[in-house]
Amino acid sequence: MYPLKFKPILKSTLWGGERIIPFKQLDCQQEQVGESWEISDVPGDESVVAEGADAGKNLTQLMEEYKGKLVGEENYKRFQGKFPLLIKFIDAKQDLSIQVHPDDELAMKRHQSMGKTEMWYIIDNTGGQAHLYSGLKKQITPQEYADMIENNTICDALDKYDVQPGDVFFLPAGRIHSIGAGCFLAEIQQTSNITYRIYDFNRRDKNGNLRELHTELSKDAIDYTVSDDYRTHYEPRKDEPVELVSCPYFTTSVYNLTETMNMDYSELDSFVIYICMKGACTVTDNEGNRISVKAGESVLFPATTQNLEVVPEGEVSFLETYV
Known part of the structure; x- marks a missing residue:
């Protein structure tokens, strides 16, 4: 086998910007690209090999053909033949919705899917201005949470961070979060597309409709633990991991x-x-x-x-x- 590059899957979104195409040096025209799915085995969005002997095959086909040679023998068994990670670049020109993802147990019970633990690495912030939400900053009960959704005050309970290039956030399943306007980042996550939308700032889609919220589904998925700091702290170093x-x-x-x-x-x-x-x-x-x-x-x-x-x-x- 050989190192594999894949054709990016570009997704235009309500909140997407214009940075992904030039960042990736792509020769194409597409507006409001919010995400580039770099490596994906999500059904319906399987990455396709860009070059070499396996060009044209998708990641699902590679898994079937190479099995443990591609992902490792234990990984192949553990994830039952599915590629376990989804890699993205995300460009937020506007705030994304407030979200939470279920853990493996809840996602399997409800959706026959893996849960969604993920991490963000901030690549850039627009004009030095970008923010995100990660985690609860005060203790609330599930009922208080539902009430805050109803009266549009849920952001008052969330920890908000101004971010700089190089900032890192780890987001275990169950942690409330949102990527804010100005964030350009790399995301590493479990192979899952299960997202519960908690709050969307009362925005309307192109047809004038409010986007669906998943208040009841999310209530049971949230980890209500409060931490002092949700940012990952590390010391950058050159020429070593x-x-x-x-x-x-x-x-x-x-x-x-x-x-x-x-x-x-x-x-x-x-x-x-x-x-x-x-x-x-x-x-x-x-x-x-x-x-x-x-x-x-x-x-x-x-x-x-x-x-x-x-x-x-x-x-x-x-x-x-x-x-």
Whole structure:
């Protein structure tokens, strides 16, 4: 097997901006692109291989053909033949709705789906101004929560953060959250498209209708625990990995490289994904496959990968994630 790039799945949204297409250096015209699904095995939105011997095959077909060679033997068993992660870039020109996602148990019971734990890495903020909501800042009961939805005061109970490039937020299933206007970010999440919309600022869609809210469904999905700080704190370093998140669903580190680095994955029973945010590099695997990676691209290295040599062109910044 060889390193895989996929054709992006661009999604225009009510709140989307104009940054994803130039960031990814795509030659296409599409307005209000809020999301680029980089690597997806969500039914109906399966990523298609862009180049090489497997060009034209989608991720579901790759899973059926390569199984553990693609994702790792234990991952293949654990996730029952489904690719476990969904990788996105998100550009919010306007606020997204306030949301929550169910955990595995509740999502399986209600939707026959995995739950949705995710993380955000802020790539940019428009003109230095961007914010998001993450978690509760005060204790409320499920009934108080429903009342606050009804009287449009739910934001009063949420922790609001002004964000800068490099900020990281981990969002376990059950944590209320919302991406605010000005955020441009990379998102790593479980393969699930189950979202409960809590509040949408009374916005109307293109047909003039209020968007559906899921107050009763979300009431049971919320983790009502209150924490002092929901931001992930870390010290950026050059030319060495900095771990950001380690959870049962993914482990993610950030790299800022100015010199060649050799990555040893010989003991890892998992695929590895690089999500490039800045600069460019050339990556060569143990079988001699060489691939160029630049800002806006995501690459899937199969579980058969033993080691990689990463040669930056000047400086390169990317996220590394695996299960």
